[in-house]
Each structure stands twice: as C-alpha cells, then as structure tokens.
Amino acid sequence: xxxxxxxxxxxxxxxxxxxxxxxxxxxxxxxxxxxxxxxxxxxxxxxxxxxxxxxxxxxxxxxxxxxxxxxxxxxxxxxxxxxxxxxxxxxxxxxxxxxxxxxxxxxxxxxxxxxxxxxxxxxxxxxxxxxxxxxxxxxxxxxxxxxxxxxxxxxxxxxxxxxxxxxxxxxxxxxxxxxxxxxxxxxxxxxxxxxxxxxxxxxxxxxxxxxxxxxx
Amino acid sequence: xxxxxxxxxxxxxxxxxxxxxxxxxxxxxxxxxxxxxxxxxxxxxxxxxxxxxxxxxxxxxxxxxxxxxxxxxxxxxxxxxxxxxxxxxxxxxxxxxxxxxxxxxxxxxxxxxxxxxxxxxxxxxxxxxxxxxxxxxxxxxxxxxxxxxxxxxxxxxxxxxxxxxxxxxxxxxxxxxxxxxxxxxxxxxxxxxxxxxxxxxxxxxxxxxxxxxxxxxxxxxxxxxxxxxxxxxxxxxxxxxxxxxxxxxxxxxxxxxxxxxxxxxxxxxxxxxxxxxxxxxxxxxxxxxxxxxxxxx
Numbered sequence: 001x002x003x004x005x006x007x008x009x010x011x012x013x014x015x016x017x018x019x020x021x022x023x024x025x026x027x028x029x030x031x032x033x034x035x036x037x038x039x040x041x042x043x044x045x046x047x048x049x050x051x052x053x054x055x056x057x058x059x060x061x062x063x064x065x066x067x068x069x070x071x072x073x074x075x076x077x078x079x080x081x082x083x084x085x086x087x088x089x090x091x092x093x094x095x096x097x098x099x100x101x102x103x104x105x106x107x108x109x110x111x112x113x114x115x116x117x118x119x120x121x122x123x124x125x126x127x128x129x130x131x132x133x134x135x136x137x138x139x140x141x142x143x144x145x146x147x148x149x150x151x152x153x154x155x156x157x158x159x160x161x162x163x164x165x166x167x168x169x170x171x172x173x174x175x176x177x178x179x180x181x182x183x184x185x186x187x188x189x190x191x192x193x194x195x196x197x198x199x200x201x202x203x204x205x206x207x208x209x210x211x212x213x214x215x216x
Numbered sequence: 217x218x219x220x221x222x223x224x225x226x227x228x229x230x231x232x233x234x235x236x237x238x239x240x241x242x243x244x245x246x247x248x249x250x251x252x253x254x255x256x257x258x259x260x261x262x263x264x265x266x267x268x269x270x271x272x273x274x275x276x277x278x279x280x281x282x283x284x285x286x287x288x289x290x291x292x293x294x295x296x297x298x299x300x301x302x303x304x305x306x307x308x309x310x311x312x313x314x315x316x317x318x319x320x321x322x323x324x325x326x327x328x329x330x331x332x333x334x335x336x337x338x339x340x341x342x343x344x345x346x347x348x349x350x351x352x353x354x355x356x357x358x359x360x361x362x363x364x365x366x367x368x369x370x371x372x373x374x375x376x377x378x379x380x381x382x383x384x385x386x387x388x389x390x391x392x393x394x395x396x397x398x399x400x401x402x403x404x405x406x407x408x409x410x411x412x413x414x415x416x417x418x419x420x421x422x423x424x425x426x427x428x429x430x431x432x433x434x435x436x437x438x439x440x441x442x443x444x445x446x447x448x449x450x451x452x453x454x455x456x457x458x459x460x461x462x463x464x465x466x467x468x469x470x471x472x473x474x475x476x477x478x479x480x481x482x483x484x485x486x487x488x489x490x491x492x493x494x495x496x497x498x499x500x501x502x503x504x505x506x507x508x509x510x511x512x513x
Contacts, residue, residue: 002242004483042480047275047428047456051480093482 002096003028006089010066012082017147018072019118020082021058025066028092032060032067034099035125036193036216039069042091043077052093053077056193058121059128070121070150100126100191100214107134110187114176114202116142116194122216123193124151127158138162138187140179142198146170160185177201190214219493220250220504222471224448225396226333226371227251227305229471231489240478244486246302253399253473254295256311256337259320261287266419271408276427276454277476278406280420283311283337288321296328305332307373315363323367333370336361336395339377339402351377351402354389361393371396373450376441378433379405387441399450399473400441401434427476428454435467442468443512458488458495465507 007026015021040052055069073082084090100122105111111130113123120141127137137159143149146169155161162179163171172179176198192202192215199215207213220231229250246252264284271278285291291308299306308331310321322334338360339351350360357374365372374390376383378401387398403424408417416422434453442449451469455461456477464472477484492504501507 004481049272050275050277050427050476051272 001031002094003031004091004093007092009084009086009088009090011086012084014082015070016150017145018074019070019148019150020073021068021070021150022081022084023066023068024090024092025064026092027065028094029060029062029065029067032057032095034095035060035102035129036099036122037095037097038122039092039094040096041081041093043080045091049077049080051077053081054096056118056122057095057125059125070118072118100216102126102129102133104214105130105133105135105189108136109189110136110138110185111189111191112138112140112180112183112187114140114142114180114190114192114194114198116176116198117144117148119192119194119198119216120151123191124154126191127155131158138183138185140164140176140183142166142176142179142194143170175201177205180205192216219496219502220489222250222505224333224371224450224470227307227471229305231492240482240485241302243482246299247304248489249304249485250471251305251307251332252299252302253307253309253335254291254299255285256283256309257285257288257291257321257325258283258311259288259317261285261290268417268419269423271417271423273406273408273425273427274429276425276429277479278408278418278423278425279403280418280423282420288324292324292328296325296330300330304330306330307333307335309335309337309375310364311337315360318360319363319367322364322372326367326369331370333396334364334368334372335399336364336372336374336390337402338390339375339379351375351386352380354385357386358389358393361390361395365394373397373399375402376400376437377402378430378437378453383437384441384444387445391445391447395447397448397450398441398445399452401430401437401453404430404433426454428456430454431456431460431463435463438464438467438469439511442509455488456484458491461488461492462495462499462507465504466509466511468509468512470505470508 005026005028007024010023010025012022038054038056055071058070059068073079115123139155139161142164145167190213222229231250262283265280265282269280308325312318374395403426406425407422431454448470450471451464452473455474461472
C-alpha cells in the first residue's frame with residue numbers, strides 16, 4: 001500500500017564525497033516489506049523543484065519505525081535534501097517499485113550481490129534479509145574512486161566483501177565484472193543494482209547460465 | 217446539495233474537477249472525480265519521442281512525450297473497458313497527423329459506453345507531422361472540428377494551443393466549426409539547454425511547458441476567450457490547489473482539469489475536491505457555478 005506522510009528526520013550525515021545517509025521515522029515504514037523498493041521525496045514545500053526525488057531504501061527498522069536512505073547530493077533537489085536537519089520533516093510517498101525476489105535464494109546457497117555507485121544502497125537491506133534466512137552472501141561493490149566508497153564495514157559485517165574502484169585508488173583496480181571473473185567461489189544467483197552499462201555487462205556474461213539474475 | 221456539480225455538453229459532473237490516468241486508482245477511489253481525461257489516442261500505436269523527454273524547470277516541467285499511446289484498437293479493447301469499473305465519465309483525447317486520423321479515431325472511440333465527450337487534440341507541440349498546424353491556422357482548426365463533429369456520437373471539445381498570436385480567433389474558428397466546448401490551455405513551447413554540452417536537454421530539442429509556471433498565461437487566455445465565445449471552457453494549466461480552481465472559474469472556465477500536479481502529489485484531485493467546500497464557505501459562495509466568469513461579469 002502506497003502512503004504519503006510527512007516523516008521526521010532522525011539523522012543525516014555525510015558518509016563519502018557528496019554521499020549522504022538520511023534516516024527518517026514515521027508510520028509509513030510499516031508498509032515497507034521488501035528490499036529494493038524506493039520512495040519519492042519532496043525536497044521542500046515550495047514549487048521549485050516541482051517534482052519528487054526517487055531515492056532507494058537502504059535499510060528498514062520496523063521496531064523503531066525508521067528507514068535509512070543513502071543518496072548523492074548533486075542536483076538542486078538532493079542538495080536541498082542534504083541540508084535537512086534532525087527534527088525537520090520531509091514529505092515522503094512510498095514505498096514504490098518492485099523489490100528484489102528474496103525467495104530466489106534458499107538456505108545454504110551462495111549468492112552474489114553486485115552494486116555500482118549509488119546502486120549499492122538497496123543491496124544492504126537485501127543482504128540483511130538473505131543473511132537472516134541462512135543464505136551465504138558475497139558483496140562486490142564498485143565505485144569511481146576512494147572518496148566515493150561507503151558502507152564497506154556494514155557489508156563486511158554480513159559477508160565477504162570486495163571493493164573495486166575504477167581509478168584503482170582503493171581496493172581492486174577495475175570494474176565489478178573483473179572481480180566476479182576472478183572469484184573462486186561458486187554461486188547460484190546474482191542480485192545487482194547500478195549503472196546501466198554495469199548491468200548490461202553482467203547480463204551478457206551471466207544472464208544465460210546462472211539459476212537466477214535479478215537486476216535493477 | 218452538491219456544491220461542486222457541473223452540467224456541460226455530454227457531461228453531468230459530480231464535481232467540476234477532472235483527474236488523469238490509470239495508475240492513480242491505487243491512491244484513491246477514481247469515482248470521486250468528475251471525469252477522467254485520458255491521454256491522446258491515435259489510429260496506430262505510437263512509441264513517442266526518444267528520451268530524455270521530460271525536463272524540470274522552475275515551478276514547471278517540459279515534456280516531449282510525442283503522443284505515446286497503444287493505438288485505437290487497444291484503447292477500445294483494454295483501456296476503456298478497464299475504466300468502466302469506476303462510475304466516472306471519460307473524456308477521450310484524440311490526435312492524429314491528418315484529418316482522416318481524427319475522424320477514424322472519433323468515429324470509433326465515441327461509441328465506447330463510458331466515453332461521454334471527445335477532446336480534440338489540435339495543439340500538441342511535440343509531433344512534427346501537422347499536429348500543431350491544426351491548432352495554429354484558424355481555417356484548418358475549423359475544418360478538422362467540423363469533420364470530427366460529423367462522425368462523433370458524443371460532444372466534441374477542442375483543446376486550444378497557447379502558441380498562437382490570437383487565441384480568440386482560434387476559439388471563434390472552432391466554435392464556428394461546431395465545437396461543443398473548449399479545453400485550454402495546452403502546454404507552452406519551451407526549451408532547456410545542458411550546461412556542459414550546450415545542447416538541448418530534451419532529445420526532441422523543444423517541449424511543452426506545464427505546471428504552476430504557466431498558470432497566469434492560462435488565466436489571461438481563458439479570461440479573454442470566455443468573453444468572446446458562448447461555448448463552455450474546461451480550464452487547465454498549472455492548477456495546484458483549491459485557490460487555483462476558483463481563479464480559473466473566475467477567469468471564465470466552467471470546470472477544471474489537473475495534469476502536472478498529479479506527478480508531485482498523486483492525491484491532489486482528491487484533496488482539491490475535499491477542500492473546495494471550505495474555501496467556498498470562506499468566500500461566501502454557495503455553489504461553484506457562481507464563480508464562472510466573475511472576473512468580467
């Protein structure tokens with residue numbers, strides 16, 4: 001059920017270059033029942049910018065009625081959002097979109113979670129859910145450069161985690177696809193979210209022979 | 217008493233507020249709306265323009281969708297039957313690139329049981345083959361109106377373009393062509409350029425500007441046209457609140473439609489309908505119809 005609510009800012013902090021982590025609380029959280037969905041935020045209550053900003057859900061905490069988003073502030077709307085302080089409210093519409101199919105992976109299986117840049121955040125809630133149902137998760141996260149890397153420790157807390165940077169300034173020098181190729185583990189399913197080029201490369205390489213490929 | 221009801225050719229409306237679209241059924245009961253104006257139908261399916269085809273502007277947005285639609289056959293077999301589950305009249309927007317396109321769609325779509333009126337789209341700025349010519353040359357507009365009137369089973373409203381020198385002349389021409397009403401205004405032609413490439417943001421280069429930014433233009437045009445024609449006007453162009461609705465009626469519209477505001481607030485039509493009576497109280501108005509043309513009466 002899609003709801004519309006003015007939710008309260010619980011925390012907001014910059015966690016990488018132009019990357020912000022924002023936690024909101026409110027009743028709307030009760031409608032968030034699958035990982036990989038997104039919400040539409042209004043940057044302010046004026047007419048400019050006119051449209052809402054789509055931001056993916058990074059993690060959900062039902063007990064505290066809170067959810068967390070990670071977004072890049074590089075346009076007019078997201079820059080305004082990044083200025084919101086604790087106790088201020090934000091107009092939220094959601095949850096929207098189709099989540100990742102968690103049920104594709106079962107107990108004891110090994111799956112790959114492959115993310116690129118601002119496509120990384122929705123994989124976090126997905127990873128928590130998979131881990132709690134006994135699925136072995138391996139994360140491969142790609143970023144442009146060292147300053148753009150975030151949530152390495154959080155993902156590492158759930159499973160094996162590889163970081164790749166395009167300029168080689170941190171972790172493995174190269175793209176996520178290079179890391180997948182070099183993996184020795186066998187895996188049955190890939191869940192992925194990121195830039196279209198990255199998704200195309202993964203689909204081309206693994207679309208045919210893996211049990212399941214979920215890309216967004 | 218229903219203080220928001222409106223009687224128009226072919227349309228007995230519960231409220232003078234129109235909504236938009238199938239996706240909105242998940243937000244509120246569509247039967248609450250006075251009517252639904254569906255997106256343009258053309259004889260054949262159209263995939264529309266290449267992307268990007270939407271660009272935000274200050275208090276508005278540019279779009280160059282290019283009349284994307286599944287085509288007449290599918291609209292009649294799927295879209296319209298789906299809407300019959302709601303007790304809400306449909307105003308079907310029809311478009312084409314030649315007169316025969318308009319008459320072909322009009323003849324068939326006007327027979328659908330829930331289609332109570334047609335909206336003749338002679339003002340789409342995003343279609344190269346003639347769409348805009350129909351809306352900018354009075355004689356051509358009159359001719360296409362006449363041709364559609366001859367085949368339609370329901371009243372015909374003509375959607376006017378603001379991208380003309382004299383909109384009154386256009387309004388008079390389609391009235392002479394037999395139009396039962398007018399809908400106005402369509403979007404204003406606009407463009408945005410990318411700071412890094414210096415090229416247009418939209419793949420179509422230009423697009424139609426809608427949203428609160430164009431409201432004063434719509435008000436001025438409705439104010440002028442309504443004093444020169446005797447057919448009713450359905451007003452649109454940047455409506456975002458109850459206050460806007462009243463302003464459009466004061467200008468001379470008999471009913472209003474909301475488009476762009478649905479994108480940022482999918483509940484907007486429902487909210488406006490709920491909140492209008494309170495505003496009428498505040499203004500000392502018994503019935504919405506008392507507002508029509510108040511600015512010049």
